[in-house]
Amino acid sequence: MPTYGERDLIFAKGKGCYLYTHSGKKYLDFAGGIAVNSLGHCHPKLVNILKKQSEILWHTSNLYKNNNQELFAQELCKKTFADKVFFTNSGAEAIECGLKVVKSYWNLKNKQKKNIITFKGAFHGRTFAALSAQKNKIYSEGFTPLLSGFKNIAFNDEKALTKNINKETAAILIEPVQGEGGIRPASIQFLKFIKEVCKKNDILLFLDEVQCGFGRSGKLYSHEWAKIKPDVLATAKGIGSGFPLGACLATTKASIGMVKGKHGSTYGGNPLAVSVGREVLKIVSDKKFLNKVDVISRYLWKNLKNLESQYDEIVDVRGAGLLLGIKTKQNNIMISNRLKKNKLLSVPAGDNVIRLAPPLIINKKHVDEAINIIDETLKNLS
Numbered sequence: 001m002p003t004y005g006e007r008d009l010i011f012a013k014g015k016g017c018y019l020y021t022h023s024g025k026k027y028l029d030f031a032g033g034i035a036v037n038s039l040g041h042c043h044p045k046l047v048n049i050l051k052k053q054s055e056i057l058w059h060t061s062n063l064y065k066n067n068n069q070e071l072f073a074q075e076l077c078k079k080t081f082a083d084k085v086f087f088t089n090s091g092a093e094a095i096e097c098g099l100k101v102v103k104s105y106w107n108l109k110n111k112q113k114k115n116i117i118t119f120k121g122a123f124h125g126r127t128f129a130a131l132s133a134q135k136n137k138i139y140s141e142g143f144t145p146l147l148s149g150f151k152n153i154a155f156n157d158e159k160a161l162t163k164n165i166n167k168e169t170a171a172i173l174i175e176p177v178q179g180e181g182g183i184r185p186a187s188i189q190f191l192k193f194i195k196e197v198c199k200k201n202d203i204l205l206f207l208d209e210v211q212c213g214f215g216r217s218g219k220l221y222s223h224e225w226a227k228i229k230p231d232v233l234a235t236a237k238g239i240g241s242g243f244p245l246g247a248c249l250a251t252t253k254a255s256i257g258m259v260k261g262k263h264g265s266t267y268g269g270n271p272l273a274v275s276v277g278r279e280v281l282k283i284v285s286d287k288k289f290l291n292k293v294d295v296i297s298r299y300l301w302k303n304l305k306n307l308e309s310q311y312d313e314i315v316d317v318r319g320a321g322l323l324l325g326i327k328t329k330q331n332n333i334m335i336s337n338r339l340k341k342n343k344l345l346s347v348p349a350g351d352n353v354i355r356l357a358p359p360l361i362i363n364k365k366h367v368d369e370a371i372n373i374i375d376e377t378l379k380n381l382s
């Protein structure tokens with residue numbers, strides 16, 4: 001089905017932070033498979049572990065106990081707020097699971113809490129529940145009727161939140177950094193405010209860290225910057241570094257409704273995915289690794305801000321860690337295509353933003369190369 005439109009570029013292989021065409025043309029990958037390739041392309045440790053696992057066992061389904069899956073869940077819990085994990089294959093499935101966690105919690109408590117607060121500009125995926133949650137016509141046109149029970153309010157707006165919560169509010173679902181919506185970070189103050197509102201009003205806090213999580217912000221999960229803890233969290237993309245994998249993380253308390261028979265997935269957390277995920281977690285959650293991400297993202301930020309001060313074309317540079325956006329005056333897709341012509345890959349996002357979501361393993365040389373290409377592209381724009 002032609003849902004992706006026409007695509008003109010074919011890549012034959014990838015290595016580290018670069019992609020290569022069949023004719024050997026080399027591209028610097030600051031798209032990262034849309035914030036997925038956390039460890040770049042064909043990371044030797046991931047190739048090795050996947051090769052090994054592929055010779056032992058691929059798939060058994062969740063009818064049988066999977067020791068490595070349980071170990072992976074324990075490792076994730078040890079490094080996060082969570083006590084429980086449900087493995088999925090994608091971000092939208094992790095969101096679906098999180099919504100079921102919320103619904104089943106209030107159902108078990110026998111409370112009439114039916115509404116989930118979401119935010120303008122949000123993106124939670126392409127399933128019906130996700131379309132219903134984000135209430136964005138760009139994605140949901142032609143797919144009505146959507147699910148009821150979602151209230152979509154202004155982002156980063158404490159007054160709007162206060163006005164819209166009531167006894168029926170079941171949960172607040174938010175991306176700490178909006179990705180598709182235009183790389184818009186929630187302020188630390190807003191995240192702290194949401195947490196307080198949740199505590200005071202008996203509301204579950206559900207974070208969507210599918211795009212901004214798994215090391216991308218310089219912490220394992222970006223909410224750690226605000227020193228808050230959610231009840232439920234959706235994670236995907238970077239957790240598999242390119243292998244399809246996601247997870248819904250939750251506290252014991254929040255997940256009490258998710259008992260036998262309430263949810264399932266044929267593939268979720270299968271041996272291949274788990275083998276890769278465990279290795280990615282081991283590498284990315286290392287303090288030294290995260291510190292390097294923090295240092296290099298500040299270097300990229302500084303250089304982008306420098307370009308912002310030189311070019312009127314740049315309206316704004318924003319984001320967090322290695323999820324950065326350049327809002328331009330002229331059409332972002334046109335400029336992103338020019339960058340591509342100059343061998344730098346980026347991804348357009350909402351609000352006329354060019355998104356940079358490179359592998360977390362970039363170094364100064366990669367940043368300098370990217371900045372030079374952006375500089376040259378902007379110089380030659382008019």
Ligand SMILES: Cc1ncc(COP(=O)(O)O)c(C=O)c1O
Nearest residue numbers: 090091092123124125179210211
């Ligand atoms: C914040 C966020 N949530 C959920 C999703 C959906 O993830 P997937 O495409 O893996 O279903 C995305 C995908 O871009 C996302 O950015």
